[in-house]
Amino acid sequence: MNDVLKRFAIISLALIALLVIFGCGAPDTSRLQPVEVKDYQGEKLSSIADFQENSIRGPQHVDEAKYRLQITGLVENPVEYTYDQVINNYQSYEKVVQLDCVEGWSVNILWQGVLVRDLLAEANVKPEAKVVIFHAYDGYTTSLPVDYIIDNNILMAYKMNGVTLPPERGFPFELVAESKWGYKWIKWVTIMELSDDVSYRGYWEQQGYSNTGDRDKDFFDLGQ
Numbered sequence: 001m002n003d004v005l006k007r008f009a010i011i012s013l014a015l016i017a018l019l020v021i022f023g024c025g026a027p028d029t030s031r032l033q034p035v036e037v038k039d040y041q042g043e044k045l046s047s048i049a050d051f052q053e054n055s056i057r058g059p060q061h062v063d064e065a066k067y068r069l070q071i072t073g074l075v076e077n078p079v080e081y082t083y084d085q086v087i088n089n090y091q092s093y094e095k096v097v098q099l100d101c102v103e104g105w106s107v108n109i110l111w112q113g114v115l116v117r118d119l120l121a122e123a124n125v126k127p128e129a130k131v132v133i134f135h136a137y138d139g140y141t142t143s144l145p146v147d148y149i150i151d152n153n154i155l156m157a158y159k160m161n162g163v164t165l166p167p168e169r170g171f172p173f174e175l176v177a178e179s180k181w182g183y184k185w186i187k188w189v190t191i192m193e194l195s196d197d198v199s200y201r202g203y204w205e206q207q208g209y210s211n212t213g214d215r216d217k218d219f220f221d222l223g224q
Contacts, residue, residue, distance in 0.1 A: 037110055037162040040096055045161055046107035048169060054103065056203060057138040059168035060188045067172055069119075073133070073194035076124035083172045087158055090114040095155065101182040102209075102219045111176045113157035117150045119192070129194035133202075134175060137188035142202035143211070144177065144184065146194070152178065156189065177213070184213040 039045055053059070069081040092112060100106045116132070125146065133143045148154070155176040158165060165171040170187025177184040183204045205211045210219050 034163045040110045043096055044108070045096070045110055048109075048161060048163070048166065050105075050107050051169065052101070052103065052105055053168060054101070055138065055187065056140055060137045061167050062137055062172055062188060064172065067190075069173070069189065070191045071119060071123040071194070072191060074126040074129035074196060075120075075194050076126060077122065079119075079123045081119070083158075086114060086119070086156070086173070090118050093153070093155060095176075095178075097155075097176050097178045099182050099185055100215055109160050110162065111155055111157040112159035112162070113155040113173070113176065116154045116156050116175070116192070119156065120146075120149070120194075123194070125194050128196050130196050130198050131194075131200060133191075133193040133195050133197075133200055134186045134189055135191035135193065136186050137190050140186060140188075140203050142184050142186050142205065142213075143195070143200045144180070144213075145198075154178070179215050180213040181210075181215055181219045183209060183219075 036048060037045060038047070064083050067083050069083075069086060071079045071081075092114060094110060094112045096108060096110050098106055098108045120132075129146055131143045131145055132149055133141060135141050144154075156173045157176050158171075158173055160169060160174075165174060170189075173189045174187045175185055175189060177186075183202075199211075201211060205213075208220055210217065213219065
């Protein structure tokens, strides 16, 4: 009987060794990626795959290690953040916001990020600053009033539907410009420039799109 038990033990150990070698043992949870959320508090969400690619130079691939977010212009204290500093040093918020594109498609997404106003507070915005000019990694720009940014708790998102923004959706950060047309939702944000130039026109605004970008109004500039 002892010989039988010994043989059983040897076979068991051999099987365990094979499982470890060929990766058939307990799952390696460190390699699991977050799963995209499909609904939030009973509200059905769109999928990340529902977006259509319409950026001016195609998806951008930003090196997280080299990335810096700069706040410049009419501020008392110009600042520069790494990606980790933004997501780890500031309160994170979630909200479901619909993005409407002028091309006729819409998505309803759970966004997670930090408040733009919290980032601006560190820079101490000067009173004469009226707009924030957003610059993107691909050269795209747009602008929004400082009051709009502050009064509407506008997010700089780093996650959507519970997963980190993929490159085609604006990693590391996309502006969640709620109540604005999609061309105001700038992706791959690198610079927030405080300015008193209320007439500034970004990429699409220079081509006739409304500078206010209000979703409840025509997106073509009709003297706005």
